[in-house]
Amino acid sequence: MENYQFYKDNREFIKALESHGELVTVQQEVDWDLEMGAIVRRVCEKRLAAPYFKKIRDYPGFEALGAPLATYSRLAIAMGMNPKTSIPEISDEYVRRTTGTPIQSILVDRKKAPCKENILMGKEADLFKLPGPMVHDGDGGRYLATWHFVVAKDPETDTVNWGMYRQMVFDEKTMVGPVLPFSDMGKMFYGKYVPKNKPMPFATVIGCDPLSGVAACAPSPIPEDQFTGMLMGKPVELVKCETCDLEVPAHAEIIIEGEVIPNLWIEEAPFGEYTGYRTSPREPRTVYRIKAITHRNNPIITVSNMGVPTDEGQLLRSFSLGLEMRKLLESQGIPITGVYMLPESTHHMVVVGVRPAYSNIATQIANLVFGSKLSPWFHMVIVVDEETDIYNKDDVIHALATKCHPIRGIRKYEHSVGTPLYPFANPDDRKWSRGAQVLFDCTFPLDWPKSDLPIKVSFNKVYPKEIQEKVLKNWKNYGFKD
Amino acid sequence: MANREYDTFILSDPALLQEDREMELIVRELTPPDLRYKYRSAYVNAMISKSETKYPDRLWIRLGRGQLQEKPWSIKILKELNKLPKESE
Numbered sequence: 001m002e003n004y005q006f007y008k009d010n011r012e013f014i015k016a017l018e019s020h021g022e023l024v025t026v027q028q029e030v031d032w033d034l035e036m037g038a039i040v041r042r043v044c045e046k047r048l049a050a051p052y053f054k055k056i057r058d059y060p061g062f063e064a065l066g067a068p069l070a071t072y073s074r075l076a077i078a079m080g081m082n083p084k085t086s087i088p089e090i091s092d093e094y095v096r097r098t099t100g101t102p103i104q105s106i107l108v109d110r111k112k113a114p115c116k117e118n119i120l121m122g123k124e125a126d127l128f129k130l131p132g133p134m135v136h137d138g139d140g141g142r143y144l145a146t147w148h149f150v151v152a153k154d155p156e157t158d159t160v161n162w163g164m165y166r167q168m169v170f171d172e173k174t175m176v177g178p179v180l181p182f183s184d185m186g187k188m189f190y191g192k193y194v195p196k197n198k199p200m201p202f203a204t205v206i207g208c209d210p211l212s213g214v215a216a217c218a219p220s221p222i223p224e225d226q227f228t229g230m231l232m233g234k235p236v237e238l239v240k241c242e243t244c245d246l247e248v249p250a251h252a253e254i255i256i257e258g259e260v261i262p263n264l265w266i267e268e269a270p271f272g273e274y275t276g277y278r279t280s281p282r283e284p285r286t287v288y289r290i291k292a293i294t295h296r297n298n299p300i301i302t303v304s305n306m307g308v309p310t311d312e313g314q315l316l317r318s319f320s321l322g323l324e325m326r327k328l329l330e331s332q333g334i335p336i337t338g339v340y341m342l343p344e345s346t347h348h349m350v351v352v353g354v355r356p357a358y359s360n361i362a363t364q365i366a367n368l369v370f371g372s373k374l375s376p377w378f379h380m381v382i383v384v385d386e387e388t389d390i391y392n393k394d395d396v397i398h399a400l401a402t403k404c405h406p407i408r409g410i411r412k413y414e415h416s417v418g419t420p421l422y423p424f425a426n427p428d429d430r431k432w433s434r435g436a437q438v439l440f441d442c443t444f445p446l447d448w449p450k451s452d453l454p455i456k457v458s459f460n461k462v463y464p465k466e467i468q469e470k471v472l473k474n475w476k477n478y479g480f481k482d
Numbered sequence: 483m484a485n486r487e488y489d490t491f492i493l494s495d496p497a498l499l500q501e502d503r504e505m506e507l508i509v510r511e512l513t514p515p516d517l518r519y520k521y522r523s524a525y526v527n528a529m530i531s532k533s534e535t536k537y538p539d540r541l542w543i544r545l546g547r548g549q550l551q552e553k554p555w556s557i558k559i560l561k562e563l564n565k566l567p568k569e570s571e
């Protein structure tokens with residue numbers, strides 16, 4: 001088995017970001033109350049380097065890393081690749097690593113687990129001792145967990161789940177957040193703990209290594225610790241929790257342990273969300289009561305700032321949703337040429353390239369992806385033929401605007417699963433996670449006579465090879481720079 | 483003069499809110515002595531008024547998507563309610 005370059009913790013990743021010019025170290029003290037959030041927001045909107053905050057008001061000894069993975073170059077670095085690697089190359093590498101045999105995690109002794117350097121129990125385990133930021137003005141509370149994951153275990157099968165489910169601080173001992181009913185933890189908690197009125201042990205991991213974060217927000221059916229192992233090419237090192245039999249990454253910065261409480265709800269939100277809006281309503285959501293906090297010395301929290309593109313939620317969820325779709329379609333033998341989900345669409349729009357081998361292949365693609373576990377999170381599928389470069393937004397817009405028939409080319413799917421976060425959904429649909437979906441078929445029908453097929457008029461398509469070569473050879477001689 | 487400041491989220495029409503009657507609501511603490519506790523939430527029994535000066539503490543109003551209303555109200559907190567399960571450890 002190959003050994004990939006990987007970062008066992010966020011500290012090594014920070015060093016790598018710095019060495020590639022992808023980090024700005026902020027020595028000046030920043031306020032956890034809006035200032036830090038505003039900086040991270042501007043970084044996302046301008047696609048800048050990740051800010052590493054060395055001093056946080058009211059919280060001496062704590063540091064923070066903002067927008068850890070908000071660009072493809074930071075993702076490439078996290079994967080141990082050259083920051084300039086193209087999106088298709090990063091995608092192929094991700095698919096290659098995550099296809100095959102999952103890599104089991106290993107348990108390490110607590111003495112080898114830096115996340116145990118400080119252990120706070122009882123009254124000491126107080127959420128306000130951690131610098132949870134007020135991310136956006138108007139949020140329902142301080143979101144301590146914006147780039148993190150929640151560990152839980154299925155009580156019947158012992159299957160472990162790591163999922164990124166946001167958490168708002170309510171009081172010293174309480175966090176609250178939406179655990180959507182179709183998420184893995186939602187199915188576990190509402191399906192197996194709530195009916196028995198049993199609390200569910202959880203552990204929130206803040207400041208994990210970068211690939212664990214990638215795995216935790218990826219919609220893969222493989223347990224995410226093993227999925228992380230596949231991305232790393234090495235087993236993840238875990239350590240036992242203090243108060244329950246869950247296991248957490250030994251090298252993480254902060255662990256919050258506790259129980260998810262059945263049949264109790266507290267109002268959560270509003271929150272600036274990945275769609276670029278504050279959409280989902282303030283309403284009763286799932287309650288986490290905490291029992292212990294453990295952390296490294298001088299812990300570094302991670303801060304993601306959801307809003308208009310591009311933040312890491314949009315980038316990585318687009319990336320992994322698109323690539324899980326690719327795996328699904330390939331597993332079904334559909335002759336696709338690629339799948340690319342646009343982060344700028346806040347992972348609502350996916351472009352699928354296909355060789356139109358038979359009629360209605362676009363419908364078959366849409367039925368498959370809309371029928372999968374992935375479907376609550378996106379609602380627009382654009383199917384293009386191999387003439388369109390799926391990674392080129394201009395090319396995709398051109399195909400959509402020219403090849404998709406406004407009636408025949410558009411198929412609407414009603415009664416879909418949705419999320420409360422869809423800005424276009426009416427309030428009642430948001431409440432019940434109901435959505436709708438649409439296919440844009442940008443392939444020409446196969447039954448058109450060849451002579452009626454429009455021919456794409458581009459430099460590459462409508463000039464003989466000799467002319468193209470001649471023009472390219474003489475380009476500078478004509479007086480053009482490049 | 484306001485002593486402490488709080489805010490609360492009103493999900494219905496603020497105009498319909500009952501003033502001067504003991505009611506239950508969630509407030510967030512905006513001016514705690516220890517600044518690390520800012521935005522701590524609590525269920526309380528309280529009386530509220532649209533007048534800024536009627537009750538001792540100031541209450542800022544936010545709508546369902548966080549929109550801060552221009553004029554603060556006032557609040558008298560009667561007691562903090564313990565709605566959450568006791569510590570198991």
Ligand SMILES: Cc1cc2nc3c(=O)[nH]c(=O)nc-3n(C[C@H](O)[C@H](O)[C@H](O)COP(=O)(O)O)c2cc1C
Nearest residue numbers: 163164165166178179180183184185217218219313
């Ligand atoms: C920053 C961020 C915050 C998220 N917050 C939530 C959330 O609060 N609730 C939820 O159900 N999903 C949330 N998601 C989506 C889940 O992380 C995503 O569906 C993931 O695949 C969950 O894995 P699962 O399939 O194990 O449930 C969030 C994603 C990101 C990137």
Ligand SMILES: [Mn+2]
Nearest residue numbers: 161162163184
């Ligand atoms: Mn999962």
